[in-house]
Amino acid sequence: MTIKFGLIGGGVMGEALLSRLIALGTYQSSEVIVSEPLSSRLDFLKQQYDVAVTTDNSEVFTQVKEVVFLAVKPQVFSAIAQELASIDILNKEHSPLIISILAGVPLSQLEAAFVQLPVIRAMPNTPATVGAGITAICSGAYTNAKHHQIAQQIFSAVGEVVEVSEGLMDAVTGLSGSGPAYVALLVEALADGGVSAGLPRAIANQLALQTVLGTAKLLHETKMHPAELKDRVTSPGGTTIAGIAKLEQAGFRSALIEAVKAATERSQELGK
Numbered sequence: 001m002t003i004k005f006g007l008i009g010g011g012v013m014g015e016a017l018l019s020r021l022i023a024l025g026t027y028q029s030s031e032v033i034v035s036e037p038l039s040s041r042l043d044f045l046k047q048q049y050d051v052a053v054t055t056d057n058s059e060v061f062t063q064v065k066e067v068v069f070l071a072v073k074p075q076v077f078s079a080i081a082q083e084l085a086s087i088d089i090l091n092k093e094h095s096p097l098i099i100s101i102l103a104g105v106p107l108s109q110l111e112a113a114f115v116q117l118p119v120i121r122a123m124p125n126t127p128a129t130v131g132a133g134i135t136a137i138c139s140g141a142y143t144n145a146k147h148h149q150i151a152q153q154i155f156s157a158v159g160e161v162v163e164v165s166e167g168l169m170d171a172v173t174g175l176s177g178s179g180p181a182y183v184a185l186l187v188e189a190l191a192d193g194g195v196s197a198g199l200p201r202a203i204a205n206q207l208a209l210q211t212v213l214g215t216a217k218l219l220h221e222t223k224m225h226p227a228e229l230k231d232r233v234t235s236p237g238g239t240t241i242a243g244i245a246k247l248e249q250a251g252f253r254s255a256l257i258e259a260v261k262a263a264t265e266r267s268q269e270l271g272k
């Protein structure tokens, strides 16, 4: 069987993508190879997804025919680039498409490491695990329509896809890449508020989670502006405006704006 898809880095995001691609049949298990230094992860991925595994990244580059998917930490990128310098990828019969989801690492660095190979930089997020992710992609200089279609197919298997210019990728990282963590904090804090107000923990968790999920669904399906929904919930002299006044006092909106800006700046730093 031809190996079409190679994953370098079988951690949180690598597995999130892999699990969906196999479940949806985008790639068969027998068409996939994963490279990962941790033997515990390798054993788990092999057992869970029945894919070929290796600790040698060069095996992925020499075997894969279609896509090499880079999902290591940005801090590991220069070591991998050095490893690759010794492999003659260009003389392969088929040059694979390289897809990188590394925060901050720009196309210029990727293309310097994968000389003349087609590269697509992408930023997915963890809801990809359940098919509810959103991924922004931007294409490098050596890509064509076929590469573009492959990337679209991979990321639409795990949620929505948007295309942005590369200059916006760090901002995407600060908003939707990191955003699931902000929303998780919100759910946790809402539940804590409920517990503080006397609710049992399990009920508070359920109320908090379904409130966030339901609100997102309502906004998504009706396309209502968030300010309009806020106004609809807020009765004059009622409970919600009392809560909102406290949020404003504590700088809730400003805190979120600053969080996205700080994460964007960190993404920019990671690419230097």
Ligand SMILES: NC(=O)C1=CN([C@@H]2O[C@H](COP(=O)(O)OP(=O)(O)OC[C@H]3O[C@@H](n4cnc5c(N)ncnc54)[C@H](O)[C@@H]3O)[C@@H](O)[C@H]2O)C=CC1
Pocket (backbone or CB within 6 Å): 008, 009, 010, 011, 012, 013, 014, 035, 036, 037, 038, 041, 057, 071, 072, 073, 074, 076, 079, 080, 101, 102, 103, 123, 124, 125, 126, 177, 178
């Ligand atoms: N976690 C997230 O929500 C998101 C992460 N990303 C990006 O995805 C990348 C991976 O992040 P996570 O999956 O969260 O990290 P992770 O730490 O869970 O996974 C990285 C994996 O790479 C492996 N690894 C380390 N050195 C390696 C090497 N030399 N060769 C091959 N594999 C190696 C590690 O053992 C680990 O299993 C990062 O670049 C991050 O910026 C992008 C979007 C969202």
Ligand SMILES: O=C(O)[C@@H]1CCC=N1
Pocket (backbone or CB within 6 Å): 103, 173, 177, 178
């Ligand atoms: O925290 C990080 O650096 C990665 C990138 C986006 C989400 N997690």
